[in-house]
Amino acid sequence: ENLLESELFGHKRGSFTGAHKDQKGLFEAADKGTLFLDEVAELSANFQVKLLRALQDHRIRRIGDTREIKVDVRIIAASNKDIAQLVREGHFRQDLFFRIKVIPIFLPPLRKRREDIIPLAESCLERLGNRMGRRKPVLTETAKGRLLDYDWPGNVRELENTLERSLIFKKDNRVDSGDLMLEGCFGPSREPSRDATPQLIPLDEVERRHVLLVLEHCGRNRAQAAKILGIGYNTLWRKLKKYGLS
Secondary structure, X not given: OHHHHHHHHEXXXXXXXXXXXXXXXXXXXXXXXXXXEOOHHHOOHHHHHHHHHHHHHOEEEOEOOOOEEEOOEEEEXXXXXXXXXXXXXXXXXXXXXXXXXXXXXXXXXXXXXXXXXXXXXXHHHHHHHHHHOOOOOEEOHHHHHHHHOOOOOOHXXXXXXXXXXXXXXXXXXXXXXXXXXXXXXXXXXXXXXXXXXXXXXXXXXXXXXXXXXXXXXXXXXXXXXXXXXXXXXXXXXXXXXXXXXX
């Protein structure tokens, strides 16, 4: 939690082990702009209070500092869970929920937006290719068919992880149906009857397996793994700790 607080609010030099210099947090960096907070439903009760205070007072305090810093940040928050239900169950603060729920946007699951699958996949592949310093990857027609025939219980995140996995083990830029390891997490793609129910596992398990796959591919080099995953080193460290991979 200290790492998350440091990442969002910043810290003073010497405030904890490894804090070798003063560091701005994302709230300060995004001042007069927009900050995207993903998976807000996963925040601890203690950190929900700190976030609520920052949003209400428009002020933050770096770890180890007594001085408050004024910030003006527009928040976009996202979650794959029903936060209203979490509020009813007492797992998420109602006041924070109402603070971030200004203009709610509900995205239907990917299986109900099949027309978006191929454009999303191609955009993702282009982004991954740039990040890996490779030519723009191209989907074959059979690969497109397999993507369209799958139910995507993990939605866009599963799609991105599947495509990234396919590139890690390839040297050329052609992604074929055999490169899409869909069965590894959720069982086979749907049969033409489209009546089969996919074998579901939690989204966290999808991410855990993917992080482990990339980490092993990089020879346990965390800096390289973080770069391939497109996340910061501290974020990777938190995920490794969360999934017991450290």
